Every structure is written in structure tokens, then in C-alpha cells.
Amino acid sequence: MSSHLSGELYEEYSELIPPLIYTILSCYTRFYHIGKANSVVWDEAHFGKFGSYYLKRSFYFDVHPPLGKILVGLAGWLSGYDGNYDFPSGSAYPPEVPYIPMRVMLAMFGAAMVPLAWFTSVELHLSKKACHLVTLMTLCDLAWICISRFILLDSMLLFFTFTTVFCMTKWNNQQWRPFSFDWWLWLGMTGWSIGCVVSVKWVGFFVTALVGAYTIEDLWEKFGDLKMPIRVYIKHWIARGLCLIVLPAIVYMASFKAHFMILNHSGSGDSQMSSLFQANLVGNDFATNPLEIAIGSKVTFKNVGYGGGLLHSHVQTYPVGSLQQQVTCYHYKDDNNNFNLVRPWGHPEYNPNEDLEFLKDGSVIRFQHASTMRNLHAHMVAAPVTKENWEISGYGNATTGDHNDLWQLEVVDDIILGNKKNLKDRIRSLTTRIRFRHLTMGCYMRAANAVLPPWGFKQVEVSCDKENNPKDQHTWWNVESHWNDRLPSGNQKLYKSPFLSDFWHLNVAMMTSNNALVPDPDKEDILASTPSEWPWLHTGLRMCGWGDDQIKFYLLGHPLIWWGGTLSLILSLFILAVYMLRMQRHYVDWKAGEWDHFLYVGKVAFFGWFFHYVPFLIMGRVTYLHHYLPTLYFAVIMLGHFFDHFVFSARRLSENVKTGVFIFTYAVIVGVWWWFKDIAIVSAFLNLFGTRRNSASGLPVQLIRIKIHESSIGYH
């Protein structure tokens, strides 16, 4: 009886032995000597710093969604880090920064990829041997190891990408009993996982696209199922809508809610947000600015549109159009954002002793740029980027100017008082929203998300829109900072900035900044690489300084895995063509269900890869090798699938051949990993690389050079 029981127990748990062993190995590769390099490596300079902000609770701005960085902050908090180190790139960690526990906690996400790869392969019904290979490749890829060992977001991004694929395959296997508990569980888990991956980096949308494509195909097949009642079919739609759209959206928004709740102090990122949001931060003094605006005030103007910045001008001139001084929209606070409000030409000059003249709806004024004394000016010259609008420039000085310098204020409304009638002919800072109408041409000052070329420092273009669209928030402005010695400081009752509006505002700002990360065509960036270089591992990435006595890390994939994965993807198209041609020719190669399963695994791998890769080809922004790391997973699955299809499950091969191929492949992957392991784990090889693109011979030579030099080094 007992032996029977233990046999059953063994049956049940023996399946867990391989993943257990792989997990232990995975921890070993991810944690071994993790603190050896005691300096700030690669983007730890960013993400470590962002984590610190959560501990200091000061508001910052970054192009990535907050979840990953909140987790960095959490890791810091759990390790007892106080948040007072600002992670200068390349410098050594001081003793009070617990960078080792932080790295270990984040590396756990990287370590968990390996068991996930195992269980996903099992769910994909790969043969045992193929499961082993996929897991081994996940364990041994050098780039995955290397990127997991630092305070970066990539390990989390990879982890959630893996969980999404895992949950999706798990759910797929529950499809035979829809609406069961397990079915709901894994559907919900898929949605949750999508929410997380998207909240770490927007790259997570690509794996979301894979799930979306799978779902659409699934619903389409169900549409053709005549036995399914229409009510059940509708229920399928609703379940997916709830779990795959609503749930991820909630997770994504919750991460932003947490972001806003934690970061309630004024900080470096304030200016990306609306004036009202900033006023609500601890340490911000907007609310104590004088309340009502008068002639003689010095102010800054904030664009109300999502992602809007501050009206700005600087001494540099437009190289095109009028060649006058540039006027832009800019997010950083400096004195070049300050404008004096003065009377139009021909009216008496402002005298500090006269009666205060408050501004109201319909006032005509001149904006004088405080540091250059130029007047904000518009004329019939096409704007540099948005050609259909007129250009706005800085022109003249305190005494010279013309009627093109005059602007009429049109009040839209007030956030607190509502309708502009309630303002009683005054304009309030922060809450009153105004439009600026050019007096002679009738156009409206507008700053949308058109970015100026490098000569304009990639700031946002300000132009004068000929079309009057009263609803266009990009033509709305509010006064943000306000200085006027003659007015009492205000004590405005603050209106809470609504969460949804802040959420959109921040997302638009992230999108705009992300799109502005375009490479300069004249500048050779030795860290950047183009997507076409990735599949063949044409180039690696130096992750730290390259001094002679430094521990160095070189982000480089496991060549066999990368090349093999790419080959298998190309082969998959070829094989598909061959099989389809044979089918059209009425050959019968498959038993029932086999073809569908072959296609299913192939589609997950191919479209997963495709959705993660192709967007980078179209993207204008600068790309780096580590952008390929989530993509690589699907290449690995495809490679495993092909080994399975052509070797391990092939009928014509004997068991001995299969075992032989398996052992050989396994050994080669491990061997190559061993050969290169030091570039990812702890490497200290000396000065090896010349300028990257100098060696026309490319990667293989580089690899050999790594090994030659490495043999002569000890650890530092």
C-alpha cells in the first residue's frame, strides 16, 4: 500500500524534478558573483535613480510606465536603502547603498524565466527532449543572463513576457471545457500578466498583440461552430473583453495610481505635468502666487493640451522663415520661460506707482520675453514644421516693435469657477484657461506635438493656427508661475487634479518624449544598433566603461541560440510553403489534429517574433540590442519546435539517433556557453575592441578576440 502510494507520489512529482534542477542552475547563473562589479553599470544610472525617487517620494518623469520602477523602489526599500544615492554612471557604490540585495531581488525575475520556459514548452505539448532544449537555451543565453544581473527593467519585462505566453498556452489547453474554474483562472491570469508587462515597458504591447491575434482567431473558429448557441458565443466575447481588455487596463492604470500616490513631493519631473497637478505636490508654491493677473506681472504660460509644456524663447534664431528669435514650448523650468505682460504700443508705459490694471477677457496686450526683451510676434511666414500655420517669433525690443506684437486674451473657462462669467472680469493663475488670438491675423497660438529639428534643440514648435478650433486644447494656456510685488500672495483653495486627466497627460508626455528619442543622422552612436543587426547577432553592446583595470560586461547573445533561432524562423516560412504546396497537390502527410497543432505552435512562435520585431523596423527612435531580448524568446520556441518536428517526433528516425542528436545539441549549447560565460557573469578581460565598426570581419573575429584576451586576465 505504502509503496504504491509512494510510487504514485513519485509519478506525480517526478515531472517537477527537471524544472527544479533547472531553477537551481538558473539561480546559480543569475546570482553568482552578482556584486563583484561594485560600480553603477549601464542603465542602473537611470533605473536605480528612479527607484530612489520612490523612496524619497519625489516626482520624476521617464518614458517608461511605472510598474518596473516601483518594483525597483520596493527592492530598495526591502533592502533598507534610504534613497539618497543618485547613481552616477560608472562610479563605485558607497557602502550604505545595498546594491547587492537589490540586484538579487531583480535577478529573481530573470531566474524565474527558466522554469517558465519549461512549463510553457510542456503546455505547448513539445516532446520531453524539446522541453529540455528550450529550457536549456533559456538557461544558457548570455544576453538574458547578463541583462538580468543588474538593476534594470529588462528582467521584469522578460519575466512578464514569459508569464503572458505561459498563461496563454495554459489557457489554450483549457479550451475543451470553457467557463470552468481553470479556464477562468488562466484567462484572468493572462489578462493580469498583460497588464503587468505593459506597465513595465510599452514593448509589452507586442506580446499583447500576440494574445490578441490568438483570441481573434479563436473567436473566428468558434463563429464557425454551428453547434454553439449564440448566447454562449456572446458569453465568450464578453469573457475575453473583460479579462483581456478591462483587466489589463485596470492593472495598467493602477500602476499609475500607485505612481501618483507614492510620488507626492515636488521633484525633477514636475514640469511635464499640468499646473494643477504640480500645485498639489508637497513643496510646490504655485498656490501662494498672486491670484489675479495684472499689467506689469511676470508670468509663465503652460499649454493645457496633454503633454503640453511652458512657452519659451531663447536667443537662438530660426534658420528658416523669418530668421528671427525662436519661440518654442519646453518642459524645463528656467528664466527663459518668463514673460512680462505689458500694454500695447502707443499706450502709456507701465508705471509701478499707477493703479493696478487687471487683465480680463478681451484685453489686448504685448508679451515681452523677460530675458531678451523681445516681443512675442507672429507674421505671415510659414511655421518651420507645421507649414500650414504662421510662424511665431521673438522680435524687436522694449522700444521697437509693430502691431504684429499684439495679442488678445480670450478666456475659455476657469477650472474652479467654471463659466468665465464667474471670474468677474479677472484672470486667475493656474485655473483660468485662456487662448491667445493674434490681433491682426486672427490666428491662435498653438503648441501641439510637432518637434523642431536639432537647430531648435528638439523642443516643441509654437505656431499660429489659422483655423479657429475653440475646442482644441493645444491652443489653451494657463498662467503657471506668477510674480507681482504689488499683489498679495494668494491662498488658493486647490482643486484636486483628476486622476484620469493626469493619467492621460503623463502618457501623452511619455509618448512625445519617446518619439523625440530619434538618432542624429550625423552622429555615430557606438552603443546603438539597428534591428537588422540583431537576428544574426552582428554586434554586441558594451555595458560599462572600458578602462583597462575595470570589470567589463559585454551584452552579447549565445551565438548558437541566436543564429539557430533566426534560421528556424526563416525555415518555418519555407517549410510552411512546402507543406501547403503538398496539400494543394493532395498529398496526405498528417493525421487528424496534427497539422493544427503544428500550426498552433508555429504561429505562437512566428507571430510572437514578428510582432516583437517588425515594429522596431518602422520605429524612428534609436534602438539598442536589448530591445531584441523579448523577441528572442519566440525564436527559441521556434527552434525547439523545429527540433521536435524534425528530430524528436520524427517517425523515420530511430530512438538512438534522437538521443544522439539531443545529447550532441545539449553539449554544444553548454560548451559554447562555458566558452563565453565570462562576458556576462564576471569578466575582466582587457582592452579588446577597437572602434566597433572598424572590423569589417564582424562578430566571429570579435568573439575570438574576446577569448584570446581573456586568458591573460585576473579579476580585479
Add this chain to the structure above:
Amino acid sequence: MASEFRARGAKQASPPATLPPPQYQSRYPPRDHHLDADERKALAQPGSLKQSQHAFGGLRLASSEWKLLAGIVVLALCVRLYHLGWPASVVFDEVHFGKFAGKYIHGRYYVDVHPPLAKLLITFMAVLGGFNGEFDFKEIGLPYPSDVPYVLMRSLPALMGVGVVPLAYLTLRGLDCRPATALLGSLFITFENGLITQSRLILLDSPLIFFTALTVFCWVGFSNENHQEPFTEDWWLWLALTGLSLGAVASCKWVGLFTIATIGVATMKQLWDLLGDLKVPPRVWMKHFLARALCLIVLPITVYMAVFEIHFMVLQNSGDGDGFMSAQFQQSLKGKGMHDTWADISLGSEITLRHVNTQGGYLHSHEHNYPTGSNQQQITLYPHKDGNNNWRILAGHSEGQPDHDFATEPIKWVSNLMSIRFEHISTKRRLHSHDVRPPVSDVDFQNEVSAYGFPGFVGDANDNWIVEIEYGDSHDKHSSGRLRTLGTVFRLRHALQGCYLFSHKVKLPEWGFEQQEVTCNKNAVKANSLWYIETNEHPQLGENDEKVNYRRPSFLSRFLELNHVMWTTNAGLTDRHAFDSRPESWLTLKRGINFWVRDHRHVYLIGNPVIWWLSTAAVVTYLLARGLLVLRAKRQYKDLNNSFIVKYDQICGFLTIGWFIHYFPFFIMSRQLFLHHYFPALYFAILLTAAIFDLATSSFKPKIRLQVAGVLIVAAVWTWWHFSPLTYAGEWTRGKCDAAKWRKTWDFSW
């Protein structure tokens, strides 16, 4: 685990014997299966067309129909040729295409974004009319002098526009539509104001549409032959004609590539069906495949290249297109050739230095200073030959430079990593760089480059440049070790700043005469920091020393280079135009193009709204119907077993794919687009309208069908008449003009 049931069937060339033999659908359903009742009746009558099974190209036209067709052509001639000489001045893009005819006549090289065939045809007409090429078509509205045969030049597009009409008729008949349908379709083409306007002027679109229509017609004929019997003489003829016509359409405008794609898709469908037909042995299938590859790939490419060969043969002289081409290419033009120059570069050589990656030209300096930065003398790239492009190579000593007499000193070759200086011959200043930002590219990794020095000043270390040889010419073995004229491509690294001499397609403002900016770049992109020496003289080199020159490029390399230049120029046409439009606005005919205005008369390109909107409605109808069919098929309805539905699905599907392929790619193009880019797609949409008419009236009696067609034709002709003053620049009252603005966005009356 899955592996248990993963066993795949062994290789099986045929289905296992246990299965019942599969029901192979016969390759071609019986030909009259789709016919409706009255047609079957007609067929059963004596003297019907049934006997002539092997009609040429599947066209079964009774003799009365040929007379009808002749009548339509006469009508089209009247509509297209009426008052062709008016306006008697340059209209819209006649500015370009008229001018190009002049360039062909003088043989002066020019560069345009379109392939040459249509322009060569226009030139042919101009030559027939005795055009001497002197008139320059400078601007819209310029009156034609009496010696410019502009009417004859316009008659070529006009006649090709007429040609589209019978092609539409025959194509619809070839697609097995009824004569009434073909009549409707061809008259719609005839009275489409936009097509009329576009074909009455010296423009390329009319030839383009003609060849598109011809291609579709030939393809339909070929498909019919293929149905009847493959590999007959007629079959080969139609296939070859399709290929020739494809070559012609791509040689008019690159939009023709969409026609190639359309035929490509249709061919793949044909081959795929043939593959599934087990009565076609692999060997025969291969023959099918190779025949199509030969006629539809090789033949069009040959035509395309032949047209370019003619283009190069005609344009032998240097002209205003030189600047787009590489130096080797320019060498092949008369008047641009360079004399042989000495090969060995040494200290004291007087050289010109040329930038590799841009066509900006030669390193240049002139006696004007930068208004910014250091205020020293400007350095630019200048595309033309000029004495200010000449520099002397000196040794790069960091201090003190004795006077050299290069005529007597021993020759010292310039080798890799040597430090040298460049002295500007006419101003005696030296090429110089320093930690000052350049005038336009004001970024931290760029340094200004200037010419610096004064008499008696020996120079400083900021004048020194290190030669870094990048690659040599494989035909010249010395060129990778030391500088050789034309052979060596190298970079110049500034000795102190470590930056590279660099230039890019950025123009200096007016003070720099809009010449190209030269900088010294610390993170230089390699391609833009490569230079080579084009000419070289040295006092000690005489007639007996080795000389070099550009190698004359082969036809293939010139052909490829020109196509590359056309591509980049085309992609660079991104500026907005006052009358440009985006593809989504074409479907609803949102706005036309102002071609010509004078004395209150107007040529305004706008379609015939009735025809235009009907055609869009036809596309939408088919897409909706096809979508419904897909949904129904998924729900296991057997609509597609009905040969009537299948017939019309095939006709409409082919035309809709043609429409789609000629329309959709414009969405992903960022270049400036115009309404007339929709015309090839419009042709497909109009044929589709006719096909849908055929489907909708198939249950009608012939007389009623003819009456319905009549009503539609009358509506189209009335609208054509209504808008004809815009098409023919006729007289119009202000009121009528305002009343004709059916949509607010039509901006022809101001």
C-alpha cells in the same frame, strides 16, 4: 504528452487506398453553368455563338457589336480631341513634361522621378511637329509661340485616352459581361471629366492609364485562352502581349509597379489552382510556371531597361541633371568629361578633394568669412569646377614650416596616417578646425572648419590632419597603402580635436551662398566622412608619369544608379503643395486640382461626380457583399457552390484586387500626392461598377437592362456637360460656377 500522437504519415504520393477517391473538382466548370435562363435560351437558338468555341482571347463579338464599338470610339474622339489647342498656353505640369521634350531634343541630361517611356513618346510627337526645343515651358500660363507644336504633343495623351475606351469595352466583354454592360463601362470612361482633363494635356498619366488598361485587357484575353487550351500560339501571343504591356506601364511611371503586382497576384492564383489540378502533371505545371516567369518577369524587365537604354542614347550631353549623378556617371556625358590626371599624390601636389557620399562636390573656400563662431574664412562643398577648389598638400609640422620648393625637393608620397595640411591656393589660408561650433549644425560633437592664416604665419597644430585610408581601388594595388588620385578613399582626422572632416546635406544660409556645410565631427558617421582626390598636379610630374581617369560606367551601373537617384528624389518629395491631397479624400472626390486660370477661364481637374461616386459605391458594395460571403461560408452556408455567385465573385474579386493594389499603397507613401494618382484605381473601380451592373441586371429582360443602362449613361453625360467648362476651359457664368460647387471643398470658384 503530445509525442504519442505526433506520428506523421509516411511519404505518400497519393491518397491511401482505403479512402474513397477524392472528388476533384473539374478544373473548369461547364462554360454555360452560370448562364441565366434567357441566355441559355439564346444559346439554344440556331446560329448562336456556341459553335465558335475557340474565340480569339475569349472575345465573342458579333459584327454588329464591332460597329457599336466603332461608334463609341468616334464619340470618344470627339470628347477627347474637342478644341485640343485651347488653352493655348502652358497648363500645370506641362511645365515639366514639355520641358523634358526640349531636353531630349537637345540631348541635355536631366533627372526626373519618372521613367522615360511616356516622355520619349511625347518627344517623338514634338519632333514630328518640328519642335526645335528652344521653348522652355517656364511657367503655367505662358502662351505658346507659333513654332511649338503643342497641339500635336497633346494629341498623344489624348489619343491614348481615346484608346482606353475600346479597351474598357473589350475587357468587360472578355470578362464575360454583356454588351450592354460593356457599353455602360466604356461610356463611363468616355465621359469621366477627370480622365478627359488629364488626357488633353502634355502629362504622363494618360499613357500610364492606357498601358494599365492594355495590360488588364491582355491579361483577360490570356486567361480566356488559358481556359480554352494552354500553349497554343494564341495563348503565347496574349501572354507575351501582357508582358510587353507590363513593361510599358512600368516605364511610364512607377505606379505601374502596382499593375505588375495585380497581374502577379492573379498569376499566382492561376498557378495555385493549376497545382491543385492533379490532371496537370508536374512537368506541365513547371512549363506553365516558366512560361509566365519568362513573359511576365523577364520580358517587362527587358522592356524597362531598353527604354532606359534609349534614354541614355538620346541624352548624351551634360545638362542640369548632372548634379544628381556620381562623378563616374558624369564622365559619360559630353561636356563633363575630365582630362586624365596624375595618379601619384605627394607633398606639394595641387589637388581637388571630393566628398564621396553626397553630390555636394569639392572642398571649397572663398574670400568670405563666417558671420558666426570664429568669423574666419568659410569652408564649403561646391558642386562645380572652380579655381577655389584647389588645394596644395603640405607636410603637417606642428611648428615652423620652411619654404618649400616642391619642384626640386625629392618626391614624398602621402601615406596612411601621415600628418598633412591643405593650403588653399588662391587665398593662401590653410584648412583649420578648432573647438568652435559650426554655423548650422550647432551641436556639441561638431566643430567648425575654417580657412585660417595670413602672410608670414607658419600655421599652428590646428591645421594638421591625419590621413586614414579607408579602402583602395582593387585595380590599383598602390591605392590602399598611399594616396592615389581617384583610387584611394580616405578620412581626414584632425590631429588635435580627433574629429573627422565631414559634410552632409545641410545648406549654409545665404551668406554661405547656399553651399553645403562642412564640419569636423567627433562622432562621425563613416559614410559622410569619406573623401577622395579627383585631380592632381605636381611640378615634378610630367607627361611620362602615370595618369588616371574615371572608368566609363557600364550601362547596367548607369541604369542602377539612375534608378537609385530617382528613388531617393521621389522619396524626398515630401513638401506640401497647395493642391495636394491624401488618399482618403480621393474616394469621395473631396477636392480637385487647379491646373490653369486665365481671363476668368479655368482648367480644374475634377472627376465626373456621378461616375466617381458610383464607382466608390460599387467598391464598397462588393467589399460588404464579399465580407458577408466570408461570414456565411464560416457558418457553413454553401454559397460558393453556386456557379453564378462564383462567376461574379471572380470578376469582381479580380477588379477589386486591382483597385486595392492601385490605391492602398498610397497610404504608406509620405511623398506629396495628388488626385490624379487615383486614376488607375478609378479605372478598375469603373469596370467594377459595370460588372456589378451586369450582376444586378442579370435577371432583367434585355430591353429593360438597356433602359437602365440608358438612364445611367444619360446621368453621366449630363454631369459631364455640367462640368465641361472646367474640363475644356470653356465659358461659364459666375452663377453657374458657384452653383456647380456641389461640395464646399471644391475650390474652383474664387
